Structure formats: C-alpha cells, structure tokens
Amino acid sequence: MREAVLLALDTSGPVGSVAVGSAGQVLALVSLTERQEHAARLVPAIDRALCAAALAPGDLTGVVVGEGPGSFTGVRVAAATAKGLARALDVPLWAVSSLTAAALVADVGPVRYALFDARGDRVYGACYGVGTVGIQELVPPHGGTLRDVLAADVPAGAVFLGDAADRHKAVIEGAGFPVAEGVEGPLAEGLLGYMELVSGLAPVPDPAGWEPAYVRASSAERLWSR
Numbered sequence: 001m002r003e004a005v006l007l008a009l010d011t012s013g014p015v016g017s018v019a020v021g022s023a024g025q026v027l028a029l030v031s032l033t034e035r036q037e038h039a040a041r042l043v044p045a046i047d048r049a050l051c052a053a054a055l056a057p058g059d060l061t062g063v064v065v066g067e068g069p070g071s072f073t074g075v076r077v078a079a080a081t082a083k084g085l086a087r088a089l090d091v092p093l094w095a096v097s098s099l100t101a102a103a104l105v106a107d108v109g110p111v112r113y114a115l116f117d118a119r120g121d122r123v124y125g126a127c128y129g130v131g132t133v134g135i136q137e138l139v140p141p142h143g144g145t146l147r148d149v150l151a152a153d154v155p156a157g158a159v160f161l162g163d164a165a166d167r168h169k170a171v172i173e174g175a176g177f178p179v180a181e182g183v184e185g186p187l188a189e190g191l192l193g194y195m196e197l198v199s200g201l202a203p204v205p206d207p208a209g210w211e212p213a214y215v216r217a218s219s220a221e222r223l224w225s226r
Helices: 035-052 072-089 098-104 146-151 163-167 169-174 187-197 219-224
Strands: 005-010 016-022 025-032 062-066 093-096 111-117 122-131 134-145 159-161
Touching (some): 005 035, 005 072, 016 035, 016 187, 035 072, 062 072, 062 187, 072 093, 093 098, 098 111, 098 122, 111 146, 122 146, 134 146, 163 169
Parallel strands (some): 005 062, 062 093
Antiparallel strands (some): 005 016, 111 122, 122 134
C-alpha cells in the first residue's frame, strides 16, 4: 500500500505555515511571517516545502487544512488553496480546527485550552484533553470575550496557550489558571500531528461545497444583517 504523504496548511493567524509529512514524520516545514502577504506567499511556500521534501505535487496523497477560526481573510486563503489543490491532484481533503492544531504543537500537559486573539477583549477558544492515543474535545470551538471564557466551566487542570493567552496572561493567571507563554508553533505541524493521532478520520465529503468554520460572522456580514 502506498505510504500516505500529506500536505498541511494553515493561515488562520499572524504566522501561517505549510508542512509536508509522512508516517508521523514532518518532512518539510515553511513558515509565513508576513500576515498581509499570506495570499501571495502561500503557493510559493507550498512549492518550497515540496522541494525541501524532495517531492512533486503528484506524490501527495491528501491535503489537510486548518479550517479556522481566526483571521477571516487568512482562513479563506488557506481554504481556497486547499480546495483547489485537492481538486487538481484528485486527492482527499481533510479540515481540522486550527484551535485543535494549536493544542498539539506543544506538550504543556494533558488538558490544553487554546485561545486565539480576535481583537479587543474578544477571543476564539477551545479546550482539549490530549493523550498518547487520542484527543478529546472538552470545550468546542467558540467565540466571545475573555470574560466569557473565564466565567464558564474551565476543565480542571487546563493550561491556556495561544496568542490570546500570551496577550491576556496577567488576567488569566489572576483568575487562577496557568498560562504556557510563548509556545505557539506552526499550526501546519499540529495538523499533521492530529492526522497521526486520530485514525480513520473521514475526509470532507464535498470539497467544492465545503466552507471553513469561522465560528462567528465577519464584520461585513454583521453589518449586512442589521
């Protein structure tokens, strides 16, 4: 049987990333540090990752994309690129929460609460129980204020991580919860980790009709609905 070779990409946050992996190993990893240029740099980054892994596009057996939440523009860029690649290469597409990927890029304990900055005091968040044989969603992806998160039932033993956890570290620790500061890694690597950790994950049934998980409406959509 042909060994699975996956391309992972995520541009939901300030730092985008592309990774190529096979058999639990990351073969190549490219980061995109200029948020405003994710759209222009994503395809060249994919080319660089494939070149670094000594692979051609035809060697890929699947694409996995971070489905958000995060920057609306960034999430759309990765989604459109992943859908186009999956169609062009005739390979399956998997979509995984970017928050899930964030929870897997650093081992900060068995219960990890990922928080993404959504500007102001607003955040995107989700909490996971992570073990050696799987991952359990304890709090599903959601949007709201930091106050909402801290006032809700935070799972026992949770360690907060992510750019919003860094930004609001003093408030979170003041509420009695630990923060693993500065542990954000390339989310594409976390996507590959998820694919390795969870067996039998079904791909997106209709890639052409699939849409990312924005969690909340965009500013334009909220204005339009008024």
